[in-house]
Every structure is written in C-alpha cells, then in structure tokens.
Amino acid sequence: RKEVEQDPGPFNVPEGATVAFNCTYSNSASQSFFWYRQDCRKEPKLLMSVYSSGNEDGRFTAQLNRASQYISLLIRDSKLSDSATYLCVVNTMNSGYSTLTFGKGTMLLVSP
Amino acid sequence: DAGVIQSPRHEVTEMGQEVTLRCKPISGHDYLFWYRQTMMRGLELLIYFNNNVPIDDSGMPEDRFSAKMPNASFSTLKIQPSEPRDSAVYFCASSLAWGQGTRTAEAFFGQGTRLTVV
Numbered sequence: 001r002k003e004v005e006q007d008p009g010p011f012n013v014p015e016g017a018t019v020a021f022n023c024t025y026s027n028s029a030s031q032s033f034f035w036y037r038q039d040c041r042k043e044p045k046l047l048m049s050v051y052s053s054g055n056e057d058g059r060f061t062a063q064l065n066r067a068s069q070y071i072s073l074l075i076r077d078s079k080l081s082d083s084a085t086y087l088c089v090v091n092t093m094n095s096g097y098s099t100l101t102f103g104k105g106t107m108l109l110v111s112p
Numbered sequence: 113d114a115g116v117i118q119s120p121r122h123e124v125t126e127m128g129q130e131v132t133l134r135c136k137p138i139s140g141h142d143y144l145f146w147y148r149q150t151m152m153r154g155l156e157l158l159i160y161f162n163n164n165v166p167i168d169d170s171g172m173p174e175d176r177f178s179a180k181m182p183n184a185s186f187s188t189l190k191i192q193p194s195e196p197r198d199s200a201v202y203f204c205a206s207s208l209a210w211g212q213g214t215r216t217a218e219a220f221f222g223q224g225t226r227l228t229v230v
Contacts, residue, residue, distance in 0.1 A: 034218075042223070043203060043221035043222060043223050043224055044155070044203075044219075044221050045221070046218045046219070087155070094168075097162060097167050097168070098143075099157065099160065099168065100145070100157070100219055101157070102147075102154060102155040102157075103154065104153075104154030104155075105154060105155075
C-alpha cells in the first residue's frame with residue numbers, strides 16, 4: 001500500500017459546484033496533515049492544515065478521520081481560479097525527525 | 113525574504129554529463145528538503161537536512177546522486193553521470209524546525225529546476 005494515496009482525477013466541475021477530494025495514508029503514527037495546492041508548472045504551496053476536529057477556511061473545509069486514516073478536502077462554490085492539483089501531505093515523526101510525504105495529487109478543472 | 117531560491121530554472125544536458133542543482137533556503141529555516149517530481153511518480157523525497165546535517169537520504173535513487181549542505185544558506189544536488197531517466201522537476205524546500213506535538217509545519221518550495229537529459 002502506498003504511503004499516501006489520492007484519486008488522480010481529473011475532476012471536471014462547473015463554476016459554483018461543490019467538489020470533494022479524498023486521501024488515505026498508511027502510517028498510523030502520522031501526526032500532522034495538510035493540503036497543498038500546485039498550479040501548472042509551479043511549485044506546491046500550503047493550502048491548509050488539517051486538524052482532528054475538522055477545520056474551515058472560507059470555501060474550503062478539511063476533515064481528518066484517524067481511525068480510518070482518511071483525509072478529505074471539500075471546496076464549495078468552485079471558482080475558475082481553483083483549477084489546480086491538490087496534494088495530500090502527511091507529516092510523520094521518526095526517531096525525533098519529521099518527514100513530509102506527498103500524495104501524487106488530484107487534478108481539479110473548473111470550467112465556466 | 114525572497115523565499116527559497118533555486119538555480120538554474122531550466123537545465124538541458126547530454127547523457128553522461130554532470131549536473132549540479134543549487135538551492136538557497138529561507139534564512140532561519142532549519143530543515144531543507146530535495147524533492148523530485150515526475151508525472152509517473154509524483155513528488156518524491158530524495159534527501160533532507162536538519163541544521164546542515166543529512167538526516168535521511170533513503171530516497172536518493174542511486175550512487176549517481178549526491179547532496180551537500182556546506183552551510184545554512186546553501187545546498188547542492190549533484191547527478192553524475194546524468195541519464196535520460198533523471199529528467200524531472202527538482203524542488204528544494206525549507207521549513208522551520210518543529211518538534212513533537214507542533215501542529216503546523218509549512219514547507220516552502222522553490223520554483224524548481226526543470227532538468228532534461230537527452
């Protein structure tokens with residue numbers, strides 16, 4: 001099983017739609033979770049952290065289910081500018097050091 | 113701060129040549145990461161440093177790859193000899209130290225070096 005798995009997509013949605021991405025991780029010792037966004041031919045950038053209680057940032061909602069080792073990202077009222085690849089990222093501590101493991105990403109295409 | 117700075121942005125080289133990629137992390141960041149991104153494999157961690165010391169190089173594909181961090185403001189990734197399958201985008205990222213229980217640990221990425229080996 002891969003460390004971090006995501007549906008590659010692409011997800012094609014019209015403007016205004018709600019879309020959800022899922023991610024599963026294999027290491028139960030993982031401690032922190034994030035969603036990064038990567039625009040075409042650009043570097044990844046942090047979108048939001050994912051907290052155990054779930055968290056919201058404007059149109060974006062992230063949720064974590066530790067028992068199922070599952071993370072989700074919900075985007076409401078999609079905008080054209082949301083078109084990008086969304087990377088699920090897991091931070092695992094190992095012998096006192098931390099590593100970030102990235103999923104391959106889910107591509108989102110928002111059309112007019 | 114200008115962010116993480118990588119050079120060159122693009123590199124085209126012939127098979128067998130030596131390639132050196134450079135990275136300047138954000139000042140004050142304790143962690144430096146080298147990643148490689150391809151369509152097939154996504155973002156793969158190659159190696160990371162903490163306070164200039166290599167911590168985990170298990171992602172380095174083979175002996176042709178080496179990385180150094182001679183000081184807190186500079187790191188290199190070298191491929192010698194290069195092969196066509198090394199063609200990818202190589203990202204450098206840096207981050208502040210974080211410890212047990214810290215909730216956020218944002219990694220800041222450079223713009224990447226797009227390497228093509230022909």
